[in-house]
Amino acid sequence: MSLLPLPRLAPLLMTLLMTLSVWVPVQAADQALRVGYQKGGGLLAVLKAQGTLERAFAAQGYHLSWREFQAGPQLLEALNAGSIDVGYTGSPPPIFAQAAGIDLVYLGAEPASEAVEGILVPDASPIHDVAGLRGRKVAVQKGSSANFLLVAALEKAGLGFKDIQPVYLPPADARAAFASGSVDAWVVWDPYLAAIQQSQPVRVLADYKGLLHANSLYEGSRRFADAHPAAIRLLLAELAKAGAWANAHKPEVSRILAAQIGLPEAVIATWQARTRYGATALTPEIIAVQQQTADIFHAQGLIPRAVDVSQAVWQVPR
Structure with a gap:
């Protein structure tokens, strides 16, 4: 039995593949x-x-x-x-x-939930209320829920963002800055809040209690x-x-x-x-x-x- 030469075999193979593609279902990707x-x-x-x-x-x-x-x-x-x-x-x-x-x-x-975020200072800090943040360095993630807590708490205390020195840092970097004392306060959410509360003495100046949340x-x-x-x-x-x-x-x-x-x-x-x-x-x-x-x-x-x-x-x- 003689074999078809390759130039004549290729079109026949292509036709066969096209025919099979019509009849064999293709499983859709997820x-x-x-x-x-x-x-x-x-x-x-x-x-x-x-x-x-x-x-x-x-x-x-x-x-x-x-x-x-x-x-x-x-x-x-x-x-x-x-x-x-x-x-x-x-x-x-x-x-x-x-x-x-x-x-x-x-x-x-x-x-x-009111208490899942907070404005924190070290327990030995001379700052005892939100009004005491005037002129202070406050670490916060820009555009986060903590950013709004800070805005709302300052407003209630009669201050604006221009009255503090915001230090925009993500939580891991903010924690390091807070622990080293290079910022005066830190505004953060859980579980970072719970973690710092259990690792060093801190005070919560404000959470969402009494504020728009x-x-x-x-x-x-x-x-x-x-x-x-x-x-x-x-x-x-x-x-x-x-x-x-x-x-x-x-x-x-x-x-x-x-x-x-x-x-x-x-x-x-x-x-x-x-x-x-x-x-x-x-x-x-x-x-x-x-x-x-x-x-x-x-x-x-x-x-x-x-x-x-x-x-x-x-x-x-x-």
């Missing part, structure tokens, strides 16, 4: 969901440790991956760069992001949310279930987060004792408080332009 969370990311860190979201999304054809950040502003920079699709921050980071022109959307909210928020890229509304609904449903479980199982949550974050369980337990969970939809009241927060930042000259929070509230595509 869709991707990339989740950003902060070190000490609370509920998201619990879900990451348990694998709950991976299982829920795998059933819907999604491959889920995680990326950790020190703070909310860095997380939203990654959202803007297209490195993640959804994330969780305090209320100020998305305001700064909106003011910078980042096209994010608000997806849901977590309850506000916005919710923490879940955000996403507008492009992803509009293209994957079912995925957003599933994410919020899983977060709500996880929050109800976490509120009823604080000791277990503390064990999970201690292993996940690498902090002593006693530190995490202090944080969890003053935290409550419960992912919710964005109500008019939540949106109104977020707008008030944005207006205060703008009035203080800390963002370059006014923002309209309602323009970034995600609406399920019809």
Whole structure:
């Protein structure tokens, strides 16, 4: 039997391959969901440790991956760069992001807890109230929830941001500056707050008690949310279930987060004792408080332009 020469064989092979491609189904690649969370990311860190979201999304054809950040502003920079699709921050980071022109959307909210952030001074400091911060160096992550606590507490004390010397540092660098005495005060959130409280004598000058306190928020890229509304609904449903479980199982949550974050369980337990969970939809009241927060930042000259929070509230595509 004689073989066909290669020049005549090649077209026949190509025809055969094209025919097979019609009849052999090609399995679609998994869709991707990339989740950003902060070190000490609370509920998201619990879900990451348990694998709950991976299982829920795998059933819907999604491959889920995680990326950790020190703070909310860095997380939203990654959202803007297209490195993640959804994330969780305090209320100020998305305001700064909106003011910078980042096209994010608000997806849901977590309850506000009064004592999970604080303005700290060393126990031996001569500063005994927020008014005593006048002219002092105060470490804070710019654009973070702690940034707003500082703004709100100063305003209540009759001061403005111009009356202090802000030192903009992420939490790890701020802790080093605080411990060395190169700053007079530090404004930070849990679990960094609980960690410093258990490692050296400190005093809390102020937390959110008596101040406007916005919710923490879940955000996403507008492009992803509009293209994957079912995925957003599933994410919020899983977060709500996880929050109800976490509120009823604080000791277990503390064990999970201690292993996940690498902090002593006693530190995490202090944080969890003053935290409550419960992912919710964005109500008019939540949106109104977020707008008030944005207006205060703008009035203080800390963002370059006014923002309209309602323009970034995600609406399920019809």
